[in-house]
Amino acid sequence: MYDVNKIRADFPILAREVNGQPLTYLDNGASAQKPQVVIDAVTRGYAEEYSNVHRGLHYLSNLATEKYEAVRGIVARFLNAPSEDEIVFNSGTTEGINMVAYGWAAPRMAEGDEIVLTVAEHHANIVPWHFLRERQGVRLVWVEPDADGSIPADKVLAAVTERTKLIAVTQCSNVLGSIVDVKAIKAGAGDVPVLVDGSQGAVHMPVDVADLGVDFYAITGHKLYGPSGSGAIFVKRERMDEMRPFMGGGDMIREVTRETVTYNDPPMKFEAGTPGIVQTIGLGVALEYMMGVGMENIAAHEASLAKYAAERFEGLNWLNVQGKAPGKAAIFSLTVEGGAHAHDLSTILDKKGIAIRAGHHCAQPLMDHLGVPATARASFGMYNTTEEVDRLVEGLELCHRLFG
Numbered sequence: 001m002y003d004v005n006k007i008r009a010d011f012p013i014l015a016r017e018v019n020g021q022p023l024t025y026l027d028n029g030a031s032a033q034k035p036q037v038v039i040d041a042v043t044r045g046y047a048e049e050y051s052n053v054h055r056g057l058h059y060l061s062n063l064a065t066e067k068y069e070a071v072r073g074i075v076a077r078f079l080n081a082p083s084e085d086e087i088v089f090n091s092g093t094t095e096g097i098n099m100v101a102y103g104w105a106a107p108r109m110a111e112g113d114e115i116v117l118t119v120a121e122h123h124a125n126i127v128p129w130h131f132l133r134e135r136q137g138v139r140l141v142w143v144e145p146d147a148d149g150s151i152p153a154d155k156v157l158a159a160v161t162e163r164t165k166l167i168a169v170t171q172c173s174n175v176l177g178s179i180v181d182v183k184a185i186k187a188g189a190g191d192v193p194v195l196v197d198g199s200q201g202a203v204h205m206p207v208d209v210a211d212l213g214v215d216f217y218a219i220t221g222h223k224l225y226g227p228s229g230s231g232a233i234f235v236k237r238e239r240m241d242e243m244r245p246f247m248g249g250g251d252m253i254r255e256v257t258r259e260t261v262t263y264n265d266p267p268m269k270f271e272a273g274t275p276g277i278v279q280t281i282g283l284g285v286a287l288e289y290m291m292g293v294g295m296e297n298i299a300a301h302e303a304s305l306a307k308y309a310a311e312r313f314e315g316l317n318w319l320n321v322q323g324k325a326p327g328k329a330a331i332f333s334l335t336v337e338g339g340a341h342a343h344d345l346s347t348i349l350d351k352k353g354i355a356i357r358a359g360h361h362c363a364q365p366l367m368d369h370l371g372v373p374a375t376a377r378a379s380f381g382m383y384n385t386t387e388e389v390d391r392l393v394e395g396l397e398l399c400h401r402l403f404g
């Protein structure tokens with residue numbers, strides 16, 4: 001049985017008060033809180049086990065290297081990647097997608113080539129492709145969500161032409177909560193590689209990249225209950241062989257002379273400079289923690305929260321929920337027609353100790369599509385409860401009373 005109170009007890013920050021009220025943390029879409037095991041791992045990493053990794057010949061360097069490198073296997077297990085050599089560490093999804101844009105896409109795309117992406121992408125999965133548009137004349141082909149926020153795989157596939165060189169899609173919208181069937185997209189894409197932004201997807205459901213068949217799958221540690229500045233991207237072996245290094249510097253080289261440079265074997269070929277050592281070790285602990293609870297269990301718990309929240313919001317006829325796709329994740333973007341602005345909602349809820357996020361959520365093309373300047377987003381995680389949904393609804397009712 002899923003014991004949410006036991007899980008909550010693992011996250012020390014959830015016991016604190018904010019503005020004299022118990023903290024109701026519903027800003028998990030932006031960044032999630034950390035369990036004590038992750039906090040301990042980071043503290044221990046610096047207090048007892050810290051040194052730079054790789055090439056060290058002393059005890060602490062070997063220890064740090066061993067712990068850091070062990071995380072590759074943990075990420076591979078978390079994503080069910082065929083090999084840990086297909087996992088590249090980075091600082092998060094933004095870096096992962098930029099690496100693909102610079103290292104894999106840029107050298108393979110010419111003017112008029114196309115990248116298919118959805119209007120619901122986060123800027124991290126838009127701006128790197130705009131760079132290719134600006135610099136190389138690549139065309140961005142946009143797929144709009146349906147009226148209920150669904151992003152059907154066949155709609156994405158219908159945008160593919162013989163000029164399509166990449167499909168870049170999120171698995172879960174950080175605004176609408178819609179889940180995209182990336183397996184069906186990959187299955188229908190023929191030879192066109194598929195990049196998946198897994199920043200939200202990997203948090204809310206089990207991911208099996210071998211089964212999905214996708215070419216790139218990016219995750220970001222701080223949303224996975226791990227440290228900020230940690231992350232990884234799965235890159236299929238064939239794509240790795242095609243990819244150029246994105247950044248140059250220590251660790252990614254085999255030999256440097258005045259005239260030449262040769263590179264380390266992948267994945268290290270794509271990891272330049274001193275990495276986020278302790279952050280990555282903390283990411284490994286966070287993923288072990290999630291797998292210990294069970295991704296299926298987390299998904300089921302969050303599905304029941306999503307259902308409960310959707311039912312409670314239904315009762316508020318002045319509240320608009322942006323995105324009602326079937327099976328959506330527990331991410332709710334809320335607007336009030338002619339009433340409180342998203343920022344007002346957030347400010348008033350904060351007085352009640354409720355943390356949500358107001359703004360465009362780094363998804364301006366989607367805001368344009370929805371015809372709203374901003375939304376108030378309540379995003380749930382593995383430790384949230386139905387009582388917290390009730391507290392949110394009470395807070396929203398208060399806003400409605402204050403703003404009419």
Ligand code: PLP
Pocket residue numbers: 029030091092093094095122124125170172173174197199200220221222362
């Ligand atoms: N993609 C999605 C869907 C996100 O929600 C986020 C974070 O908000 C990102 C990408 C960017 O992640 P990061 O800032 O950790 O690189």
